[in-house]
Amino acid sequence: MKSQGIQCSDTLDFIDCPQQGISVGALSDLHEGDVVAKIPKTACLTIKTSGAREMIESAGLDGHLGLSVALMYEKSLAQDSPWAGYLQLLPPQECLPLVWTLGEVDSLLSGTELHKAIKEDKTLMYEDWKENILPLVYSAPQSLNPSSFSVKEYFAARSLIASRSFQIDEYHGFGMVPLADLFNHKTGAEDVHFTSVSPNQEYEDDVDSENGDNNELSKISGHDKRDSTCENSYIHSDSESDYSSVTGEDPMMLQMIMVREVKSGDEVFNTYGSLGNAALLHRYGFTEAHNPFDIVNIDLELVLKWGCSLFSSRYCRARLSLWRRINISGSVSENSEYFEVSSNGEPELELLTLLYIMLLPDNTCHKLDISICTADKVSANIGMILSEKHDITWSTSSEISKDLLLTEKVCRALLALADIRESCYGSKSIDEDVEALKRCCMTERKLYHSLMLRISERRILEKFRTYATAGAQIQTFQDANGTSTTRKRLKKH
Numbered sequence: 001m002k003s004q005g006i007q008c009s010d011t012l013d014f015i016d017c018p019q020q021g022i023s024v025g026a027l028s029d030l031h032e033g034d035v036v037a038k039i040p041k042t043a044c045l046t047i048k049t050s051g052a053r054e055m056i057e058s059a060g061l062d063g064h065l066g067l068s069v070a071l072m073y074e075k076s077l078a079q080d081s082p083w084a085g086y087l088q089l090l091p092p093q094e095c096l097p098l099v100w101t102l103g104e105v106d107s108l109l110s111g112t113e114l115h116k117a118i119k120e121d122k123t124l125m126y127e128d129w130k131e132n133i134l135p136l137v138y139s140a141p142q143s144l145n146p147s148s149f150s151v152k153e154y155f156a157a158r159s160l161i162a163s164r165s166f167q168i169d170e171y172h173g174f175g176m177v178p179l180a181d182l183f184n185h186k187t188g189a190e191d192v193h194f195t196s197v198s199p200n201q202e203y204e205d206d207v208d209s210e211n212g213d214n215n216e217l218s219k220i221s222g223h224d225k226r227d228s229t230c231e232n233s234y235i236h237s238d239s240e241s242d243y244s245s246v247t248g249e250d251p252m253m254l255q256m257i258m259v260r261e262v263k264s265g266d267e268v269f270n271t272y273g274s275l276g277n278a279a280l281l282h283r284y285g286f287t288e289a290h291n292p293f294d295i296v297n298i299d300l301e302l303v304l305k306w307g308c309s310l311f312s313s314r315y316c317r318a319r320l321s322l323w324r325r326i327n328i329s330g331s332v333s334e335n336s337e338y339f340e341v342s343s344n345g346e347p348e349l350e351l352l353t354l355l356y357i358m359l360l361p362d363n364t365c366h367k368l369d370i371s372i373c374t375a376d377k378v379s380a381n382i383g384m385i386l387s388e389k390h391d392i393t394w395s396t397s398s399e400i401s402k403d404l405l406l407t408e409k410v411c412r413a414l415l416a417l418a419d420i421r422e423s424c425y426g427s428k429s430i431d432e433d434v435e436a437l438k439r440c441c442m443t444e445r446k447l448y449h450s451l452m453l454r455i456s457e458r459r460i461l462e463k464f465r466t467y468a469t470a471g472a473q474i475q476t477f478q479d480a481n482g483t484s485t486t487r488k489r490l491k492k493h
Contacts, residue, residue, distance in 0.1 A: 011034075012027065012036055024184075025266065026267075032259060035256070036256050036257070036258060037180070039254040045070060046172040046175030047067055048172050051074070055069070055142070064158065067173075072154065074087060091160075093156035095446065096163060096285045100118075100446060109450055111425035111454065112425075113453075117282065161176070188292070192259065195255050195257060293343065294460060296457045302417060303351070303355075307319070319354075319357050319365070323354045341464050342460075352410060355410045414468035414471070418468065430454075430455065430459075
């Protein structure tokens, strides 16, 4: 770090644990606003700073692909790489599900939110390697060792990038940042914040992990072009010099700033975001107990499976179409539509609306169908039905009360969906998973964290059942007493 101009406060202590790796502690009390590290952008391993820059850019590679080639290239140079001291500290690969065998993925992640996603990732990344990196190895102007760019090395590089890279700035995109990647994550407990000063902005940019919103390398403006004849150099534009003279900040320097007090002897944490265990395991290879950001998804496909067990396929398609016509939809990923169940077991309102429509009597559904063409508001369509059913006064300015959607039939549907989703985990009960976790050692990282994920998801399904059961009881009470309560309102799109 010293050889690359990285400035590190002597109040930081680097602790190397054989089982947990390196962590960062405080040798003395740290205070909010303390700058504990400054890292030159040229010390970061990016496409722009790598010796493979010309080869990568000539091939038109950027983003994950380009940085992967840069990382593999520098690793292939061993001690001749300017980052040799940094690279020798990295593990060969991170223990992300991405680098698990397919057998391990099937046996350890079956039923979880990650199972399908990891298998899709592995397929797509193999295609990326075959179509982009393999041809590059044999067409590159300089001699490259194919073994240093094998599919195994590519997956290893991708695991390191996923878990350790940071967004640096518009010019560099994201890259590997020595020192910054040593701080461990703790949900909701950020002690130190990683920032970049940009000459084109009037404020400090938050520098996010590669897995944030800025996944791809941004295109650069003309004045940010580097001198291709000067290795690992950067042309300082006039705007950068002006910015530095006005603010006193060096736009070529990354900073790590304390955002809360840390007592001497305590570990100093970064935070990678408000992520549930599925996202943490996917991107970083670990999980957290009692994670408040955990969720379970119920795919639309499972909802239709439930529907087709009661009604015809044609009936289900018609009700689904009606649901979509009132401008409501579930969350959408690249290949599927789904509904989230939060950590407290509460389903999305969109799911309740779909189930409600699925279970409407034909004559009531016909009224809803007709009303869609004339209603001024999305909520007025369902509101008209609810006002008739519950004998309440409805106005076009009203919003739908969630508890009114929780009919006895809808609650039974929720319980059925919980059973269908639970069956995805196989024959082992949650109690068996809990016992297996108790016997498991933290050094068995794959088994330990996969069990943590399974258990956290299944705990949510237990709360989901409790929610549905309580909803049915409340509905029974309301029906018996002719009363109604309001708990949450339907969001409109």
